[in-house]
Amino acid sequence: MVLLTRKIEFSASHRYNNPALSPEENLRVFGKCNNPHGHGHNYTLEVTVAGEPDPVTGMVVDLADLKKILEQEVMRRMDHRHLNFEVPELAGQIPTCENVARVIWNLLEPKIPQGRLHRVRLYESPDLFADCYRNGASRNGSAA
Amino acid sequence: MTMSRGAELKTELGRRYRFAASHRLHSAQMSDAENARIYGKCNNACGHGHNYVVEVSISGEVDPATGMIANLADLDEFVAREVIEPFDHRSLNEEVEAFRSEVPTTENLCIEIYRRLKSFPKAKLERVRVEETSNNSFEYAGDEAVSGSDEAL
Numbered sequence: 001m002v003l004l005t006r007k008i009e010f011s012a013s014h015r016y017n018n019p020a021l022s023p024e025e026n027l028r029v030f031g032k033c034n035n036p037h038g039h040g041h042n043y044t045l046e047v048t049v050a051g052e053p054d055p056v057t058g059m060v061v062d063l064a065d066l067k068k069i070l071e072q073e074v075m076r077r078m079d080h081r082h083l084n085f086e087v088p089e090l091a092g093q094i095p096t097c098e099n100v101a102r103v104i105w106n107l108l109e110p111k112i113p114q115g116r117l118h119r120v121r122l123y124e125s126p127d128l129f130a131d132c133y134r135n136g137a138s139r140n141g142s143a144a
Numbered sequence: 145m146t147m148s149r150g151a152e153l154k155t156e157l158g159r160r161y162r163f164a165a166s167h168r169l170h171s172a173q174m175s176d177a178e179n180a181r182i183y184g185k186c187n188n189a190c191g192h193g194h195n196y197v198v199e200v201s202i203s204g205e206v207d208p209a210t211g212m213i214a215n216l217a218d219l220d221e222f223v224a225r226e227v228i229e230p231f232d233h234r235s236l237n238e239e240v241e242a243f244r245s246e247v248p249t250t251e252n253l254c255i256e257i258y259r260r261l262k263s264f265p266k267a268k269l270e271r272v273r274v275e276e277t278s279n280n281s282f283e284y285a286g287d288e289a290v291s292g293s294d295e296a297l
Binding site for chain 2: 016018020021029030031093094095096097098099101102105106126127128129130131132133134135
């Protein structure tokens with residue numbers, strides 16, 4: 001098993017606000033992320049695919065294919081967008097790092113043409129990130 | 145491929161913190177000559193320091209109301225109280241109880257930080273990763289984990 005990771009960057013705006021909560025409660029829970037005008041981040045996304053290198057090509061997954069999938073599924077949907085209003089997959093969810101990472105996982109998993117999606121890591125800033133992986137897959141790539 | 149599609153999607157949150165501290169690697173169980181041989185310049189009698197980076201990973205259900213595994217403000221406050229305030233701009237050997245008896249290698253520091261953060265009440269502590277310098281890093285995920293993840297077992 002070999003892990004291959006591709007990194008992309010996108011920029012987007014968002015706001016944390018739960019309409020079921022009062023304005024005071026939203027401010028208490030979400031702090032400055034509740035600012036009514038929103039704010040934005042430069043996100044860094046690391047997508048890791050696990051698999052055996054193909055005996056003919058030597059590849060776990062063709063990077064050109066992966067790049068195209070990331071462009072279609074992530075960049076077109078999220079880059080220079082407002083995550084609250086322009087990404088239907090996030091409708092009804094607070095666009096936290098955790099939720100955006102999970103949406104990205106669900107978008108990418110069925111599209112990976114070779115190997116399998118092992119991990120999605122989304123950095124909202126260099127000091128804050130969310131990881132998604134399937135239970136049963138260890139961080140090191142081995143199955144349980 | 146194998147089991148993946150049906151298995152639950154697990155989410156972790158990682159957060160990086162920083163502190164600066166001094167230490168000296170010296171074991172009372174060895175002679176001065178032995179200490180010098182094993183620890184080299186890290187055995188320098190006057191100590192030295194590092195800018196440490198602590199990466200804390202937690203896991204749990206994402207709360208539908210907040211979209212969060214745990215509120216970052218709670219995690220930040222807990223880590224500040226348990227680790228950053230007692231360690232930052234301190235001598236680990238002189239000012240952290242655990243290192244009166246243990247050598248403050250970054251392996252031991254990792255374990256000590258894990259021990260301090262394990263009781264975080266809002267989510268499960270998955271692991272602690274400490275960068276002593278940008279070239280050396282150490283991870284600890286509790287004794288039950290062999291290769292950095294409970295799932296590996």
